[in-house]
Amino acid sequence: MDETLKKTLTPVISIVGGGSNSGKTTLLEKLIREAKQRGWRVGTLKHDIHGFDLDQPGKDSWRHAQAGADIVAISSPRKIAVMESVSEDQPLEKVIDRIQGVDVIFTEGYKSGDKPKIEVFRSSVHQKLFCRPEELLAIASDVSFDLGIPTFSLDDASGICDLIESLYGIEVR
Incomplete structure (x- = not known):
């Protein structure tokens, strides 16, 4: 991707995992806290297939x-x-277009979307990765993987934010 374009588009990163209780929300809370400590403005988007009011x-x-x-x-x-x-x-892009004025957008869910993904993998809950390696930006897990994809511990929000910062050039306003 062109470096200038990469720095003008708001990065959208999907936090995904295989079903309920995989740890998606817990990791997302940690990422939000870490990003806020860095001075980032953060948008989130939760996909709820069941509906809400x-x-x-x-x-x-x-x-x-x-x-x-x-x-x-x-x-x-x-x-x-x-x-x-x-x-x-609504398609992910249409909803994302409504989120303005942030440095990064994290989605929870949207596992079939085309945005870069961080997969949460807990060995007590999962047998194998849900996503194909080429879809993944990183893996957050309690076990290591040898797939050529950065793998972080489930608590390493700082390391994950360092990766996001280096890939997308997020600069505090």
């Missing part, structure tokens, strides 16, 4: 949606939330 029945924003609003936004001095009704699961 942020609104509470009876509240004004819920009533707006029930009345037919396609997009409902809630704003306060500390947070803004925008909820949009969609007819089907």
Whole structure:
């Protein structure tokens, strides 16, 4: 990839693993904390195939949606939330386009997406890697792999962030 282009695009890195309880969220929490200590602005995107609801029945924003609003936004001095009704699961790129002003975007899930992936592998939960080696940026694991892919311990958020920083040239604003 062209070095200039690489530094202008926000890196999107998917944290993936084979199913529930693989440690994806735990690793992601560690990566977010480490990235914030480095001064990075961090965006995250969780893919939930089961659906979710942020609104509470009876509240004004819920009533707006029930009345037919396609997009409902809630704003306060500390947070803004925008909820949009969609007819089907949206492609990763379309959702990412809505995340602005960050240095890195971590996704949790999107294991079939085309973004670089860090696979979480715990030997007590998994038998083999979920992803093909060519899809992986790195592996976070309690065992070592000899695949020519950087492998980090499950607690080495600093090392993983060092790798991301070196590959994508993230500079604190």
